[in-house]
Amino acid sequence: MGSMFRSEEVVLVQLFLPTAAAYACVSQLGELGLVEFRDLNESVSAFQRRFTVDIRRCEELEKTFTFLEEQVRRAGLALPPPEGRLPAPPPRDLLRIQEETERLAQELRDVQGNHQALRTQLHQLQLHSAVLQQNHGPPPAAAHTDGPSSERTPLLPPRQGPHQDLRVNFVAGAVEPRKAAALERLLWRACRGFLIASFREADRQLEDPLTGEPVTWMTFLISYWGEQIGQKIRKITDCFHCYIFPFLEEEAARHGTLQQLQQQSQELQEVLRETEGFLSQVLGQVQQLLPRGLVQVHKMKAVYLALNQCSVSSTHKCLVAEAWCATQDLPALQQALRESSSEAGVSAVAHRISSRDMPPTLIRTNRFTASFQSIVDAYGVGCYQEVNPAPYTIITFPFLFAVMFGDVGHGLLMFLFALAMVLAENRPAVRTAQNEIWQTFFGGRYLLLLMGLFSIYTGFIYNECFSRATTIFPSGWSVAAMANQSGWSDAFLSHHPLLTLDPNVTGVFLGPYPFGIDPLVPSLFCVPGTGDSQHLPGWACHHHQVWSLATNHLSFLNSFKMKMSVILGVTHMAFGVLLGVFNHVHFRQGHRLLLETMPELIFLLGLFGYLVFLVIYKWLCVTVTHAASAPSILIHFINMFLFSSSPTNQPLYSGQEVVQHALVVLALAMVPVLLLGTPLYLLHRWQRSRHSPRPAVGQQDNNEDKARCVDSSDAYEKGWSSDEEKARCPGGEEEAEFVASEVLMHQAIHTIEFCLGCISNTASYLRLWALSLAHAQLSEVLWAMVMRVGLRMCGEVGVVSVVLVLVFAAFAVMTVAILLVMEGLSAFLHALRLHWVEFQNKFYAGTGYKLSPFTFAIQDE
């Protein structure tokens, strides 16, 4: 059997790594991903371990890398993925990488600082020019005079009157547009009458140096007189964080300043371009260095973390490590160690040691079996070397799903969707998609494929295709024969809205439908023509086929599906009990075969296997001639447990009562065997070993060791392979306590769980019936309420076809949303529950842990 039957053999190995070659060895082991290190320094705190300093350095480097990554991302560049395989660099390279990274980071910081400063300067210059260029109209004081005026006219006649010392001063500047209104208001309130302010929007937009967004500044020109007013204005503009520039009265002077400014800004822009060029150069260097560096430092840190788990040998010459390794991989492990330590004089060695702990479970899967194994592991990872339910789940899970989902059309849609995913699975776009829901569906593509395939099969058996039945073979029911022989004239038919075909009448029932459920389409070749042209009901003129399902179709289907659920359930559970046999044989617990498996099987099959027998017997032997007095299985079954009988219920076969009583007594007799058998046997064995003289250590057989270690509750958790037993020294375990009460308690719980579970789990399988009924009804309702409305329409072909398109669109959307997604998830969940609880609690413990090897593989993706 393949490696999925049970976990691979995993052993504990002890590695001796010479100090000089330890790093290289562990690095090589990380590349291969073979072993899981055990932490030998658990009692030591993280700060006291040997390689903490190196880990600190790696972490600092990682911080610098993060900063560089951030800068590259902000500049809009992408980091190329690292190419090739990059092994962890030797420790002496760490210094070099650190220096290089630091240098680049510092350079980047400097250049960016310069860049920023230059941009701010440029912004200032541009703002100044904008303010100067802004035409605020004729000088404000001139507005008071009527008539045209020119700038040459002095504002006030000089030396006239007491106000000769008043001079008009100007304040020019720029303010952010959102503050402009507030500034204007405040100025008016504070200084009204002494100033005239004019606010204008700048002609062009300027780029803000910090955010890079284009901003339109408001330039203002304030003319005022009086020194105090001037101070007030300055204070106010300071408050509003405005930029103030000197404003010269003469036009020519302003022109001169403007030209100067333009020259300066041009020079500045050149310098800025140079700086930007240098910045992109530095970023390019970072882009080259960063991907490699990230991978290398990550691997280095992982190696140091693994090295920290090793203990130092007393001679300080080598490091000792303990690791779990699969037996199959031991040669590869030893070769890797030899190769890595070939430069150092001494070579690293690995040898097996025995262990009392339960080894981790390792089951190798490929991309097909991985999804099924993950379903099983979601419930619990198996104990070391116990039987793995996954290979059977590959088929039974889609099958039970399909029993609940059975519909050809829906199954076909699911199958095609899964097929599309499977065929496109190697495309990189599909693999790197980040959407979680898509990832969930994509991860389960093989599961969906099988589920769809089985649904198509069960859909054919249920004879449902989008809730319509198909007639692959002609139906086995003949209306004509019934009509002819019962004298169904038209008058008779008009008085009886519902009539039943009686299978007792010859010719009505022509045999069981060979593949699936009969579609009950009345035979086409029915009547020697009666010829009367009747006025048929109005719907007959429509051009659609009549899938005439009988009105009592559900009576038959319910009976069929309930019995089917019970048969499938009992079969599934009996299979589960049988799988336990493999566990008992493997862990050398032969007594459990007789004392647990046998009683369990007798109980299960004696009661519920007998029920299955009754069902099949009734199907085969109770013919339609006895239909009126057909025995009821349910009443027989109830009476079986109550040891009573109903006089009106005919027996199915002669001697039925005797057989039933015998079976019940036998099943009840199995309960004490199940309850007390194993504990008494173990007690007996322990007492025997205690009282018998102790033989030499090497002669104690493995069963004795097994007996001692199955004492505690989870018996076969400790019973791993016999190789480990041989390696262990049996002398130390002789004093293991046999606590009778614990063993009895455990066995009592197991017995109660099994016996009551038989009944409740069998009933639980009835969900197969319930969900398939729900799916069929939902499907039927959707067809009747949506699609049939569109198909029944009468009218112009053009109008009808357009409406039909819309109706079909609604039908399709609701089919996918309700029937595929919702019902699919529901059936998936219930099939999962049936597996996890009803099937696996017959044999599976699931309390192990997975082998998680030390590997760098995660970050390579």
Place this chain on the structure above:
Amino acid sequence: MTTHSFALPIIIFTTFWGLIGLAGPWFVPKGPNRGVIITMLMATAVCCYLFWLIAILAQLNPLFGPQLKNETIWYVRFLWE
């Protein structure tokens, strides 16, 4: 109006699923996945055969027939000659 036999489908389907479940495993090529593929074949054969068998056995001896509306019976008798 064809009478469906019972023996013929039984023979056909039993041999079909029997071939898949019992003879198929012999032809699986050797490889790491041999055990899994054999398990899959046998499980498929058992499940599908059992399901089909239940369906046909349930219809072998019907104790009651379908109940049809009188409209249906009219339709069948007088429209489809």
